[in-house]
Amino acid sequence: MPITLYYSPMSPPARAVILLIKELGLTVELKEVDVRAGATRTEEFLRMNPEHTIPTLDDNGFYLAESRAILTYLIDRYYPGHELYPNIPKEKALINRVLNHDLSVFSLKTLGELSAIYRGLTSEVSEEMKTSVSNALSNLELFLVRNDWIAGENVTVADLSLLPTIASMVHAGLDLSRHPRLLAWYDNCKVLKGYQDDQEIAQQFGTLFRSMVTKGF
Ligand SMILES: N[C@@H](CCC(=O)N[C@@H](CS)C(=O)NCC(=O)O)C(=O)O
Known part of the structure; x- marks a missing residue:
C-alpha cells in the first residue's frame, strides 16, 4: 500500500512535506483536500486527524499530522540517518x-x-x-x-x-x-x-x- 499525503496546493506546511518527498524521490500518493469545502471536517478525515489539519499523512494506517512531525518521521522511517535529518x-x-x-x-x-x-x-x-x-x-x-x-x-x-x-x-x-x-x-x-x-x-x-x-x- 502506498503512503498517502492529504494536502492542499497552497498550504505552506503541506508544501514543506512535498519539498521533502521530491528531495528524497519518495513514492507518495497525493490526495488534494478542499479545506474551504469542509473536507477536513468529515467523519472519515476526523478519524485520521481530529485536529482537522493538512498536511495529514497516512502510512498504511499510521496517521500523522503536523508538518514538522511528518518531515522527521519520513526520514527516520524511510531514510534513517539521511543528511537532511542526520542521526547525530x-x-x-x-x-x-x-x-x-x-x-x-x-x-x-x-x-x-x-x-x-x-x-x-x-x-x-x-x-x-x-x-x-x-x-x-x-x-x-x-x-x-x-x-x-x-x-x-x-x-x-x-x-x-x-x-x-x-x-x-x-x-x-x-x-x-x-x-x-x-x-x-x-x-x-x-x-x-x-x-x-x-x-x-x-x-x-x-x-x-x-x-x-x-x-x-
Ligand atoms: N502546525 C500545522 C499547521 C497546519 C494547518 O493549520 N493547516 C491549515 C492549512 S495551511 C489547515 O489545515 N486548516 C484547516 C483547519 O484547521 O481546519 C502544521 O505544520 O502542519
Whole structure:
C-alpha cells in the first residue's frame, strides 16, 4: 500500500512535506483536500486527524499530522540517518530547535499574523503586521550568522519547513532585501529539487493575496 499525503496546493506546511518527498524521490500518493469545502471536517478525515489539519499523512494506517512531525518521521522511517535529518544527536537537536522556533514563533508572527487577510477579515497589511513579520525575519536571520543553511552547514528539513512560508510572502510583495542573510539563503534554496514547482505555487499564493488587499506590504 502506498503512503498517502492529504494536502492542499497552497498550504505552506503541506508544501514543506512535498519539498521533502521530491528531495528524497519518495513514492507518495497525493490526495488534494478542499479545506474551504469542509473536507477536513468529515467523519472519515476526523478519524485520521481530529485536529482537522493538512498536511495529514497516512502510512498504511499510521496517521500523522503536523508538518514538522511528518518531515522527521519520513526520514527516520524511510531514510534513517539521511543528511537532511542526520542521526547525530547534536545535529538533530539544532534542527529540532529551528523546527520548534518555526512552529512556536516564526509561523505565528508571519502567516499567523497575516491570516486575517486570507480569512477575509481585513484587506490591509497593517503596520502591526509589517512589524511582526519584520521582527520574525530579523529573529530568524540570527540563525544564519554562522552558517549558510538555517541549522548548520548543510540543507536540512528545517530549511524545507521554512521555505514555503517565506516564498509565499515574497510573492505576496515582501521585500527580503533588508535581510541580506535570508536573501542569500533564499537564493541557496534553488538547489532543492522541488524549488521551481514551489515557486509556481508561491506565485499563485502571491497573486491571490494581492487580489485580497487594498494595501499590501
Ligand atoms: N502546525 C500545522 C499547521 C497546519 C494547518 O493549520 N493547516 C491549515 C492549512 S495551511 C489547515 O489545515 N486548516 C484547516 C483547519 O484547521 O481546519 C502544521 O505544520 O502542519
